Amino acid sequence: MASLCRRGASAALRAAVLESFGARLLGLDAIGARAASTAAGPYKPSDTVDVEIVRKKGIDLIHDPLFNKGTAFPVPERERLELRGLLPKKCLTMQGQVDRFMEDYAYGRTYIDPKHVSDGGVTPDHVRRWKVLQELQDRNETLFYRILLDNFVEMAPIVYTPTVGWACLNFHKLYRRPRGMYFCSTDKGEMASMVWNWPGNDVDAIVVTDGSRILGLGDLGINGLGIPIGKLDLYVAAAGFSPGRILPVVVDVGTNNRHLKDDPLYLGLSKERMSGPEFYEIMDELVKALMGRYPQAVLQFEDFNMAHAAPLLERYRDHHLCFNDDIQGTAATAVAGVYGALRVQGKSNKELAQQRIVLVGAGSAGTGVARMLALGMVKQGLSYEEATSNFWVLDAEGLVTVKREKQLSESVEPFARKTQADPEGEKLADTVKRVKPTVLIGLAGAGKLFTEEILVAMGEHNERPIIMPMSNPTHRMECNAEEAQKATGGRTIFASGSPCNDVEYEGRVISSSQANNLYIFPGLALGAHLGATRVITDEMLMAAAEALGDCIPEEDLDKDIVYPRLKDIRYVSMIVAKRVMRMAYDMGHLHSFAAKKALEISDEELELYVKDHMWEPVYKPLVNLPVGVQE
Numbered sequence: 001m002a003s004l005c006r007r008g009a010s011a012a013l014r015a016a017v018l019e020s021f022g023a024r025l026l027g028l029d030a031i032g033a034r035a036a037s038t039a040a041g042p043y044k045p046s047d048t049v050d051v052e053i054v055r056k057k058g059i060d061l062i063h064d065p066l067f068n069k070g071t072a073f074p075v076p077e078r079e080r081l082e083l084r085g086l087l088p089k090k091c092l093t094m095q096g097q098v099d100r101f102m103e104d105y106a107y108g109r110t111y112i113d114p115k116h117v118s119d120g121g122v123t124p125d126h127v128r129r130w131k132v133l134q135e136l137q138d139r140n141e142t143l144f145y146r147i148l149l150d151n152f153v154e155m156a157p158i159v160y161t162p163t164v165g166w167a168c169l170n171f172h173k174l175y176r177r178p179r180g181m182y183f184c185s186t187d188k189g190e191m192a193s194m195v196w197n198w199p200g201n202d203v204d205a206i207v208v209t210d211g212s213r214i215l216g217l218g219d220l221g222i223n224g225l226g227i228p229i230g231k232l233d234l235y236v237a238a239a240g241f242s243p244g245r246i247l248p249v250v251v252d253v254g255t256n257n258r259h260l261k262d263d264p265l266y267l268g269l270s271k272e273r274m275s276g277p278e279f280y281e282i283m284d285e286l287v288k289a290l291m292g293r294y295p296q297a298v299l300q301f302e303d304f305n306m307a308h309a310a311p312l313l314e315r316y317r318d319h320h321l322c323f324n325d326d327i328q329g330t331a332a333t334a335v336a337g338v339y340g341a342l343r344v345q346g347k348s349n350k351e352l353a354q355q356r357i358v359l360v361g362a363g364s365a366g367t368g369v370a371r372m373l374a375l376g377m378v379k380q381g382l383s384y385e386e387a388t389s390n391f392w393v394l395d396a397e398g399l400v401t402v403k404r405e406k407q408l409s410e411s412v413e414p415f416a417r418k419t420q421a422d423p424e425g426e427k428l429a430d431t432v433k434r435v436k437p438t439v440l441i442g443l444a445g446a447g448k449l450f451t452e453e454i455l456v457a458m459g460e461h462n463e464r465p466i467i468m469p470m471s472n473p474t475h476r477m478e479c480n481a482e483e484a485q486k487a488t489g490g491r492t493i494f495a496s497g498s499p500c501n502d503v504e505y506e507g508r509v510i511s512s513s514q515a516n517n518l519y520i521f522p523g524l525a526l527g528a529h530l531g532a533t534r535v536i537t538d539e540m541l542m543a544a545a546e547a548l549g550d551c552i553p554e555e556d557l558d559k560d561i562v563y564p565r566l567k568d569i570r571y572v573s574m575i576v577a578k579r580v581m582r583m584a585y586d587m588g589h590l591h592s593f594a595a596k597k598a599l600e601i602s603d604e605e606l607e608l609y610v611k612d613h614m615w616e617p618v619y620k621p622l623v624n625l626p627v628g629v630q631e
């Protein structure tokens, strides 16, 4: 069925769905939000207001961030839940709390010494804002997510890349209170019982890392837990997972980061990283423990190094509801971005098959992206071998060819160049000049690889070069938007892993887009979770990629924007989830009876189904009161 957002589709219908999202984002309470969905379709609960079951009272309730409302506890709840005297007299509305918080967030009272900020692209003010937000999350999650969702464009770079990179680098110094679970190789044999220490009986999404390749920052050991936390913040804000039903996990198998190992403040194992069969034994036990207690949860593997990322995915993907975000989420993101860029050029998805793609970084992300773009070309009629011949892939040793002496990994091997014309180990600049690619993608995490010379060459060979420096965080990107536009006379269609400002060039403002898997993983996981799909297949990922591409409004394509606006992230996640569920259904992987029913009725019905299963950051009543008393 046609997407609501496809070019030429009914703008009015799309606007109506967006508007109904907007109504929620603008602060309709639970009752109002339900009324909105009631008007639109049959997924309506009754007129009664659900009372949240909370087993705590008094100070314990205030100290539980999942239920705490702080100064917004209404008088009846203060009376019935033994809160009187524990809070200032004045009861604020949630909006009143938002206003107080935003003042602190925007102007700040904490001074951060610039010398404590070591990560390029992250300023002391980013760090201050990150701290203010963390403190709020530790106190009151509902308010935190309300604010994060309503200010997503401003705050995603704070809770996520690039600032989360700084937080991971400094995690051992910043650690104050626990969030998520820590498993260690020394816990071998105990994990199945340890997992029962987690307080939640229901978990819908788990993100796990071993910290071995955090963004482009390398091995950060258990400091890497900041990434599952940041990713799951986006699960909640972007896709409406419930904050009480997510679980960030780090598995400590040592670290090869000498600085951390030698640092007395480091909180993980100070020994060399484990590998080989021992590593897989630990992972098998961990996955079994997590899935044993939470068999319905989606498991996202995140930021595992190249040696383990693909093998772990292959180990579990056929019989677990899991995916690797760096390999698969990034791949779907890149496909959507290239489709978007082709449409900016006035071309259709079909012309993917005609692209010549140079891709720097032959790791988990790079080879995942190459494979999925190749599968996209296969969809347009090429054989897989023909498709792979459109790629030139480089790693730290230069162009990868079949002449490479060291053994190539299974994921790189299909992309190794086979012709005499392709010199083994060729430098990027030479490859770009020789091959004249239409698309240049960076996923090496090595900083400024797209030099002026390379960018100029891209501009010489293409009327509208497509340039995607996708590495993270900001200072590991291959180039920034300004460099790309300057070198190509403002003609680049640009998308980067971490956010870049739009560029002013010769009196024009040229848009920059963000090519980050944050557009895919929340909606993909939501679709898989709601559809109880049990596995996540290539077809579901391709459906997610196409859905994402279709979400770009016509008027944004005219401004060279190749991804949807971040302010519409919940809408995007809903569309991605919907298309993932539809594909799962077509492939016989949709096992949720309710989702199947909604899907069989109509596309709109399915959208409402997805929307109504998204958690909303609004205060729910904690005691039974007549409707209206809560606010």
Ligand SMILES: NC(=O)C1=CN([C@@H]2O[C@H](COP(=O)(O)OP(=O)(O)OC[C@H]3O[C@@H](n4cnc5c(N)ncnc54)[C@H](OP(=O)(O)O)[C@@H]3O)[C@@H](O)[C@H]2O)C=CC1
Pocket (backbone or CB within 6 Å): 213, 214, 215, 216, 217, 305, 306, 325, 326, 327, 330, 333, 360, 361, 362, 363, 364, 365, 366, 394, 395, 396, 397, 398, 442, 443, 444, 445, 446, 449, 470, 471, 472, 473, 476, 496, 497, 498, 515, 516, 517, 518
């Ligand atoms: N935008 C997004 O959504 C995403 C971005 N990323 C980013 O992609 C980057 C890579 O991630 P991932 O693939 O998992 O990492 P890996 O460690 O698996 O792979 C890195 C690859 O880059 C190559 N490389 C390193 N230095 C250079 C260099 N100087 N010139 C050319 N190639 C080089 C490595 O080659 P060799 O093996 O020879 O050392 C390797 O092939 C990170 O910065 C990460 O943040 C990842 C996922 C999503």
Ligand SMILES: CC(=O)C(=O)O
Pocket (backbone or CB within 6 Å): 161, 214, 215, 216, 303, 325, 326, 471, 472, 497, 516, 517, 518
């Ligand atoms: C975005 C992401 O997943 C990464 O940079 O690793």
Ligand SMILES: [Mg+2]
Pocket (backbone or CB within 6 Å): 215, 302, 303, 325, 326
């Ligand atoms: Mg990642």
